[in-house]
Amino acid sequence: MIKAESRAEATWEGNLFQGHGSVQVGSGVIGTQPISWATRTERSKGKTSPEELIAAAHAGCYAMAFSNTLASAGHTAERLTVNATCTFEQIEGGFKIGSITLDVRGKVPGLDAAGFAQAAQTAEQGCPVSNALRNNVAIHVNAHLED
Incomplete structure (x- = not known):
């Protein structure tokens, strides 16, 4: 059963390497953001890339999944901070x-460090974005419990 639908729109003009475009999310919450080939392979220079947007989506989804995993085990996080790094790689073809x-x-x-690390791995298995990417993108989790 579908619980929700999310939408986004992209516009592109020109060829891949010299062209440019923009993306916007349906809610309008982040406004129209410029994209280009250079933002995928070089510095962002005030533009975004599909990989940066995937990293943001994954970080947000994983933070929610981790919070739920902790709550299911009887723990409430005071704070979780997730940094996601998405690689864009050239392959044959x-x-x-x-990753x-x-x-x-x-x-x-x-919660001790071992329990935190275990919960971090469990949360990754339950994260909807992780599950959408699994078996196509390598996913690594590094967990650090703060005092």
Whole structure:
């Protein structure tokens, strides 16, 4: 059963390497953002890329999944901070998203480092974005419990 639909729109003008475009999300919450080939392979210079947007989506989804995993085990995080790094790689015949590394730091009273690390791995298995990418993109989780 569908619970929700999310929408986005992209516009592109010109060829891949010299062209440019924009993306916007249906809610309008982040406004129209410029994209280009250069933002995928060089510095962003005030523009975004599909990989940056995937990293943002993955970080947000994983933070929610981790919060739920902790709550299901009787723990409430004071804070979880997730940094996602998405790689864009050249392969034979083209390009692909190769990996995403999720670096999570958290403050969770009553939980030790081993328990935090285990919960971090469990959360990755339940994260909808991880599950959409699994078996096509390598996903790595680094978990760091703060005092």
